[in-house]
Amino acid sequence: MTEPVPFGTSAATGPGSQHPIRRLLRNPFGLASLIVLTAIVFVAILAPWLAPFDPNASRPELTNVAPFTSDYVLGGDSAGRDVLSRLIWAARSTMLASLTVLAVSLVIGVVAGLLAGYYGGVVQAVTNWVSDAVLALPGVVLLIAMYAVLGPNILLAMAVYGVLVSPIFYRLVRGVVAGVRHELYIDAAKVSGLGDARILFRHVLRAVRSPVIIQSAFILGTAVGIQAALEFLGLGSPRDASWGGMLDLAFRNIYVDVSGVVWPAITVTVVVLAFVLLGNALRDALDPSSKRRTLTGRQAARLRSQAVSHNAVPDEVVPDDVDTDVADPDDGVIGDTPADAVLSVRDLRVGYPAGMATFRDVVQGVDLDVRRGEIVGLVGESGSGKSQTAFAVLGLLPRNAVVIGGSVRFDGIEILQQKGRLQAVRGSRIGYIPQEPMTNLDPTMTIGKQLVYGLRAVRHISRAEAETRLIDLLHRVGIPDADEVTRRYPHEISGGMAQRVLIAGAVAPDPDLIIADEPTTALDVTVQAEVLDLIRELRDERGLAVIMVTHDLGVVSDLCDRVAVMREGRIVESSPTVEFFGGPGHDYSRELLHAAAELG
Template identity: 55%
Template sequence: MTATPPVEATGPEERPDARKRSVLRRLLTHPQGAICLAFLITVAILGLASPWLAPTGPNVTDLQSVNAPPFTSEHPLGGDATGRDILSRLMWGTRQTLLACLIVLVVSVTLGVTSGLAAGFYRGRFETVSNWVSDVIMSLPGIVLLIALYIRTGPNVTAAMAVFGLLTAPTFYRLVRSVVVGVRGELYVDAAKVVGLSDPRIIGRHVLWAVRAPVIIQSAFVLAAGIAIEAGVDFLGLGDPAQPSWGSVLQESLDNIYNNRTGVLWPALIISLTILAFVLLGNCLRDVLQASAHSMRLPARRRRGLVRRARDESPQDMAGAHVPSADAFLSVRGLRIGYPGGDRDVREVVHGVDLDVRRGEIHGLVGESGSGKTQIAFSVLGLLPREALVLGGGIFLDGRDLLADEELMRRARGRRIAYVPQEPMSNLDPSFTVGAQLVHGLRAVKKIPKREAEEKLLGLLARVGIKDPERVFRLYPHEISGGMAQRVLICGAVASEPDLIIADEPTTALDVTVQAEVLELLRELREERGLAMVLVTHNLGVVADICDVVSVMKAGRIVERGDVDSLFTAPADAYTRELLESSRSVEIAEV
């Protein structure tokens, strides 16, 4: 099993330089995207400027140029069966093809996005009717409808492409609706409703902004489909013979292929390359927009420069200057973590933390939200966000520095160091049964037969308090309770027989009764297996109940550490006293 760690409040703010960079600028730095964009712009310019750049008019004939060979001064791509210049017809035809693509895109985006926004946001009867209409439209044979339309209207490319846009609109509808259904339940949307914003303003400001990326990407594919269908319509002879287009040039060249074999190459090549460019551009846009939605990893050179500058400012924090404790299983020494804050700045969020965890010890790490607790836990696990910078210090497991050896970190994670996450239900894949996930996770770190893994996990499920392990083994995550899901994750964590467990708020999502049961389970596992444990929490009641040693964090520093009894009876730091007082006040208010 794998868990995606949440980024704590101490994570980085979005970099100003990243915010200022437009999608276009990021696309231009993408080699594939830049090439595709340059090709499409070149094609568009040549088409739009055809009255001035084309060697001749689209229908100018020259009997001496019938089936003229390519690569001549007068006819770079040769002549067709009636002596017309193929290059000129392709350039003039670009205008017709571009117009057809734009009609398809405008119609499909207008109808699909609008209906998708309304159906996803309001749901109810409108969504039901829209889904039915969408299914009906998608079941219609498009090319048959276009042929029937030709019979009624004649060679009308505008009408044909508008109908094709209508047939394409359900792709936008389904895409937008699925995104909006997920977005409408977000807390920021509820907050906008609470402050009195109208539905149109919420949709325009929040919801529409969330669907912009998939709509832009889908638009690139629709433009590619528009070129293909327009070429296909003209190739079948359903277009306007008086207006040149790529499809009509292809059809004419194919009819004349026995007299001019190279003539068919040029329209086929321009159609294929343009469709390919749109498809690849859509893929590049997806990569660029995903990278902008999530913090992009810094280039290696810039990362090294920022880390070197931060270490030069505090050379005493270098990992080599720290020695782990001899009796500690896990030693954190001088750990400093930061995030890029600008072109030359680093925002440091963990400042030289020291931490020792001994075998059989439960070490509590407490503090307010944003104090840096989870940053330390994820550092030990090697699960820091991609943009995080380790500015100094070391994390020693049995005297060996995990930060200095990535391979050692990978071998330790899941085998010697296990993780119990905060949200049990979100860390189980809804597509697989509980048993399948547990078996897959165990066999990923231990080379044992599947049957042996199942027997071991069934025994562990019984040990962690699940009364009918065989039944739970066959259930999906949505069929079990939150407390049972947390026990399943604890079972998965201890199955590999680790030496250390990192438990990040393991009881926060559980009710009080289940919290007590989970804490008792962790205590019993510690006593049975001699596990070391780091318990990340802000609940001092949990610390008092289960921990042996506690470290109090504030603003990225450990301000006090000691055994639980001493810290609760005689706290030395003013911040610790404030935490204890606030906890007691909450307990009195609850009573």
């Protein structure tokens, strides 16, 4: 693989960066919301020094005075008090009430979620029942009833509201913990002698930090709105300044002074909006996938042009259109293409940004032909570019990938970055068998429903015809009780059966080409052999062309007609399987065979 290619920083600017705080600050909405909320916090803390007047001091001569016409900058209310001073002091009570809601809901929801998700069983059953019961309570009605009993105690009311919203944190944490409690690193911690408490707070809690932080921002925004609503209904103390109380008083006096409603309404709206925007920005910043740079079409075009000029890629293989990045279908073919080739790849180049001012190629000028009825094994060590090449053909590259240039022709038609042409053949004439069968089936749909949905999306046939064809195919791929399997959910079948289901789904539209990305990696040896036999039989019956992406030379020797060896983004050797195992021509190919022989 080549060294990182330097290029101008203007082409690299984007939302991606290495640290979550930097990603948050690079988000304009995140930065703006942080500035607003930081200002509100400082105003709340420094209220005694920032407020020009006592919030409860009344000057009858300034009652309902208009803004910017007296000492009261934002005007006076119906009691002759300074609106600006009351807004400043109300920030303190609002922040305190919001933090009360957050603290109560966090303590109850997170702790209960950790215990329920980690232990399950009776603990989860009981906490689920309590959570459902709390969610069923009419929150606002309950708070109003409390006011009648306890009087105007807004902090107590917000603490109760924290209890009412704690099931939000509970369900969030329970779901995440239930997903990680069986991970291998948790088992390793148990084996090392750590107790449940240490595992929960040292390992499991780390897995829920990001979603909890994100949800906290939304809860704070909700708390501001709820407190304002309660104060607006008159459930707060009339002696304490609050934004909701100011709104209540202003609405009673709206026919005398309209401007009194404006200032507290704007303040509540801005603060709630800032918390919501902060939550969205935190989601983007803390999401692991956001560490990958997401490029706009214009940024990708800049990166492509600079990488092309550095690598001396011919101009005719580089898409010129900035918005659609569509290449000329008649350009980019390098060298001779076999007449019976269903797929022909020429000089394919794919790269990724590698920092703020570098660019790294992961696929560097790949040439590959696949003939009808031929199985080609694409082999190489991990990171050699096998899957990236396959994903480029399928149009499944991540958004931060840059196709620098090249040509991909399917049945003689250029499809590289031609979205319309690619969508016309993907799924219908080009099938895909993924590496992880269990994670590529929708857990919310039955097997039959998602197979029928996928087939009818690319073939205009009736539901009954689709069901009949799929049942026959499921029988064909070795699932005798196909009718029963179609009514099951993915978690109710084994990995080997899931792989057979995916194979049936891939061949159901009767494609010309199948791209199989390590289809046997997650299966045991017996099931592997059955799957390989199945692919071979389908090839013989249907004349399928197959690209078998794998690092297993045993699979190649058993199944493939030809071998293409990749190393550091390049195909270093392509030859018939018999010739390859009889005596490879490249040093790296010999190293692969030698390593496979040693493993044995």
